[in-house]
Amino acid sequence: MRYIFINADYVVNDFESIVNKALDCFEDRGYEEIGYIGTYGIEIYGSLKADRRYLAFKNRMEENGRFREEFIWLTKNSLVRDGYELGKKIIKEKRRLPRAIFVENDNLAIGFLRTLKENAISVPGEIALIGCNDIQAAAFVTPPLTSVKIYNDVTGIMSARLLMERLLTGRKEGVKLIVPNRLVVRGSCGESRVV
Template sequence: MKVSVRKISEITGFSPATVSNALNHKKGVNKETADRILKTAEELGYRLEEKISKIRFVIFRRNGLIIDDSPFHPAVIEGVERQAKSLGYETVFNHVDINDIEYNTQLQEILSDVESAIVLLGTEMQEEDFEPYTHAKNKIILLDGWSDRYFFDSVLISNTDSAARAVEYLIDKGHRDIGYLRGDFRIQAFCYREIGYRRVMDRHHLPVQPEYIATVGTKIETAYEGMRKYLEETPILPTAFFADNDTIAIGAMQALKERGYDIPGDVSIIGFDNISFGAISDPPLTTIHVYKHEMGEMAVRELMRSVEDGKKIKTKIQVCTDFVERASVRKI
């Protein structure tokens, strides 16, 4: 059985970060501590054939419609970097753009670096984008992404359950005509949030009216423009909307207010992500809080656990959310 860093940590009493630093001969560990750790490792038969010297945080970009200028992803990045540092690893950031002519060459270099382990930010990845990553020679964990065809260790948001909770809240507030503000770039997260919306509507035998579904852009300005066009073509609105995320919700709210609608007096809105701007929007946005920093930290911990233990079973961890009640929903 492979001896793990965690096992050496338990025997010596030193933290996993200190053990890892000593085994990899990094600075910051005094000689006496390092000698004790190395001696214990040798006695246990610990082998260092595959030294991981760094964590690569690979940020996949398809079109930038979600990750560019998003306040969500810097928080995730900070969590990754903070946890990596605490474990004694440097973080190397790689931005890969599938539309770049150098994409395949860049990817081959990243996936063949056996001295690194990869946290792959898969927010914008579509099903067809995952296949090259299955050939990686290094360990990978997928963060904020989902593949139905390929299996990776993953840390992601509980999208369906969280969206369902938001729609249940609207129903509890007396709403029956509930619309959906749908992002036009259908990332996997949005698809699973739509499932949650439709699941609850079906559970309560409430029809999903096509005229109550507004497909808009995924940036504030394009969500605003999309909602303006929708309002020009739709004479009757639902009493409430669930939005794919806060950015979409805020852009749509601007268009609604411009047309003379009161929020929440005429229309209630719930977002998703709990970005900071939502707390100071007018009105403050009811939303779903995602543990962004914690997801980044968890991805690094699970990745290094996989490296140290040599586990072969793939696991998908869905991180639960919290509901944040503010002033954008009224009770009927």
């Protein structure tokens, strides 16, 4: 990850770790065809930058020789309705779906899950899903959504602490903190085959 301001403080999520936890979970369950649902990315200084989760996903899948462009679906926004509309588009196009899909955030995953249910596609029976962020609603959909928990509260607290420490000490050097994450396994990813 490249940082523009060398002496700035950064409190960041480890997106590679997030993706690896999701993909490890899928692989532990024997899923080889794994897709990705996410957003196009963000614009920084006039150029579009891919989401870091997507880049980590693509790199890992390419390393394993399993990256398949036809299993990548991107949308402009990351709301529940965007996941739902993208799901309807995928179903309408009659595209073959992979056995498992990592979804960039829980909102998209919940919308996509609704489309699957409306089309009688069993989760996790036919398609396993893992989202990201572990929003509260993830535990209350059917089936409950497996998700990688990102500690946004820790990010905020550590950012405030670094700012206060910098103001109090006059520190000039930048500090980079990586916030941990954890996989919260629920019903949407299926049973583990690892003993």
